[in-house]
Amino acid sequence: MDWDKLRIFHAVADAGSLTHAGDALHLSQSAVSRQIRALEESLSTTLFHRHARGLILTEQGELLFEATRSITKRLDTASARIRDSEEHVFGELKVTTATGFGTLWLVPRLPRLYARYPDLKIDLMLEERVLDLPMREADVAIRMKEPSQSDLIRRRLLNIRMRLYATPEYLAENGIPEQLSDLATHRIICQNPTTPQVSAGASLVQTLLAQNPRSTLAVNNYFGVLQAVLSQVGIGILPDYLTNDFPNRLVRVLADVESGEVPVFLAFPEELRASRRVTAFRDFVLEEIQAWRRVQHALVAEGESHTGHA
Structure with missing residues (x-):
């Protein structure tokens, strides 16, 4: 033809x-x-x-x-x-990830990526549906589980857990729970159990709802849960990667209550191995993960230091 x-x-x-x-x-x-x-x-x-x-x-x-x-x-x-050239990264890059991770962790860090590569055009698709990378529905995916599709290059970025958080103001007014049964006098903010989410998070939600909390607020993504927690609506179930970005606004509640470990993977098709745009984005995310870990370790060390002095 x-x-x-x-x-x-x-x-x-x-x-x-x-x-x-x-x-x-x-x-x-x-x-x-x-x-x-x-x-x-x-x-x-x-x-x-x-x-x-x-x-x-x-x-x-x-x-x-x-x-x-x-x-x-x-x-x-x-x-x-x-x-694409060795010196100049530009063009469109289609990135997909979950709504919570995309809005709460990735987007706030993108200014640093654009400062490095001002001509890069990112099409960010935030949804829980797993897009088909080999069929080029997206170029790069950040997923809360290891991809099962073949012909993908994958890299484990970090492991996260879902934990309970509230604001200092909320806890000062409503009291600090000391055991699971104390949640019966609080409002729990969580993702709706029927919303697509990682199984570890869903299991934690079920455990907490079994405590018959006084009230609940169900939201269909972690961005909404975070906003509700910051607005002092109640105690929320949130991924621990948020702790660094809200060190003075989020207080962990019930330190021994958390979900199972959730692996976070970055993946892209084998055919894009040589793409400068994909390489630039991958390296940027890895750098940001390393920076996040350094801050996380510093916060943990600071908390242990304060505990020791007490």
Whole structure:
């Protein structure tokens, strides 16, 4: 098949209009129409239903559009990889991670990445659904479990746990729980048990709800839980990676209560091993993890020092 005709077909199918496709391709509407007719003749099929309101793909058109869309994505990837250089990191990078980790840990650190690579364009997709990396739904993923898909390069970043936190003001007004049963007089803030989340977090939620707390607030992501805790709504179940960023606002409650360990992995397709954008992002995240660990160790040491003096 003639690639020029396929390129024009893809633009028309994507725009749903001969006129809009022509504008994007800098071709007249008649030229676009001629190319589509020629392609239909060469395939002996009809690719579009023509209506007054625009064009709708036929079943055969849908099949061809799926193929051209896949080809276009691979060409875009190849083009970006070719443009990448040792000195200059630029272009689009699609990153996916969970809503909580993305909003609470990653996004606050991105200014330092952009300061280093100002021409980088990040498309950050925050959702609990696991995107298909080999099918290029995303370039890089940060996930709360080891990826099971094949042909992925993966790196364990850290291990996290879900713990109980509240503000000093809340505890001063409502008292500090000393054992699990004391939660019966408090409001628990947690992710809704039916919300997609790591199994360790869900197990901890079930354990705490079994204490029949006075009241609950269920939120569908950790960002909402954090805001509720900072607003002194109650005691919240939060990942421990937040502690460094809110050292004076979050106080751990019931130090012996926590979830099982949750591994955090960074992964990307094998075919992007040589991508400068992926390498730059991976190295940045690893540097930030190391910095986080240093602060974490310092905070632990400081807490132990205060305990010793007491």
